[in-house]
Amino acid sequence: MAKKIKMTDLTPDEKMKYEIAEELGLLDRVLEEGWRTLSAKETGRIGGLMTKRKRMMKKEALQKNSV
Numbered sequence: 001m002a003k004k005i006k007m008t009d010l011t012p013d014e015k016m017k018y019e020i021a022e023e024l025g026l027l028d029r030v031l032e033e034g035w036r037t038l039s040a041k042e043t044g045r046i047g048g049l050m051t052k053r054k055r056m057m058k059k060e061a062l063q064k065n066s067v
Contacts, residue, residue: 005031013050020049 007015021027024045029037038046 016050016053017046020046020053024049 005018007018010018018027018030021030024042026038026042026046035043
């Protein structure tokens with residue numbers, strides 16, 4: 001059984017990871033059984049989406065600052 005997670009204690013990256021897991025329909029399994037139960041494909045998908053979002057956020061911030 002996994003330990004309880006306090007969303008207020010998470011870093012922005014950890015929050016993003018949980019949000020993406022929820023979007024992919026994996027959050028229930030992660031909360032019940034832990035991150036280790038995910039396959040390499042599922043874990044890679046989460047990592048890839050995190051990288052994509054970070055790039056988009058950085059690009060948007062740069063565009064916002066240049067205006």
